[in-house]
Amino acid sequence: MNAFRLAIFDLDGTLYRGDEALPYALEVLRELHRRGVIVRYVTNNSSKTVAQTAEKLLGMGFRVENGDVMTSALATARALAAAxxxxxxxxxxxxxxxxxxxxxxxxxxxxxxxxxxxxxxxxxxxxxxxxxxxxxxxxxxxxxxxxxxxxxxxxxxxxxxxxxxxxxxxxxxxxxxxIGKPEPTMILDLIDGAGVLPTETIVVGDRLDTDIEAGLRAGTQVHLVLTGVATEAPAGVPSSPDLRALIQ
Ligand SMILES: [Mg+2]
Structure with a gap:
């Protein structure tokens, strides 16, 4: 993978499962923060507010502020306002x-x-x-x-x-x-907010048809982790068994 300034993570199956952080997720994100990479979180789940989503991440030990979280509910609110x-x-x-x-x-x-x-x-x-x-x-x-x-x-x-x-x-x-993934709306909003280019961004997720597709449509680098829905990657899609590949 090329260098990236912004890393956008899917949540379920990528950073946690249920109420437990996945192996290596906390240490990989800590290292990305240490390197100055901007970390953002994105979820298609519209049933929780940004504050509730951030609270769940905080509870598992992730470093997060409300402004770091994008949900499909928030993106929908912005789309309605824009229209x-x-x-x-x-x-x-x-x-x-x-x-x-x-x-x-x-x-x-x-x-x-x-x-x-x-x-x-x-x-x-x-x-x-x-x-x-x-x-x-x-x-x-x-x-x-x-x-x-x-x-x-x-x-x-x-x-x-x-x-x-x-x-x-x-x-x-x-x-x-x-609004949600695989549409690129949420990814483009986060890229815009971070002030970086799509090519300086990596979208990391566990689903090809939503996470990876949304990243590709937004023009970012993508990375599939095999800790959730996907069990193997098709040719041409960078992937790894867990998140450690992002800091190697
Ligand atoms: Mg997922």
């Missing part, structure tokens, strides 16, 4: 609404500018119907991400945000603007 949307209805969880509200967006079912769909573990026919009516009313349709699956403890997977997005997409007959 001039002031009101939204959501299919999601408390962290999504809190993030949108913190960005000045009012959550309302009454003719909102936008309909935002993320992971919603209280998803029902009624939730779907409500959101469909909002969409039929003309609200702009956004997906925080389209992950098919959501990782739980002990390697179990449940339905991800993409399953709820697909339900609304089918009901409405139109596709959303998607």
């Amino acid at each position: 001039g949307h002031q009101t939204a209805w959501t299919v999601g969880e408390a962290g999504l609404n809190a993030t949108l509200e913190a960005a000045g967006i009012t959550i309302t079912k009454d003719s909102p500018d936008a309909l935002v769909v993320g992971i919603c573990r209280s998803f029902t026919y009624e939730v779907l119907d409500e959101a469909m009516q909002v969409g039929l009313g003309g609200a702009s349709f956004y997906a925080t991400n389209r992950d098919a699956t959501y990782p739980y403890e002990k390697g179990r997977f449940g339905p991800g945000a993409g399953t709820m997005v697909a339900a609304l997409e089918t009901a409405l007959g139109r596709s959303p603007v998607t």
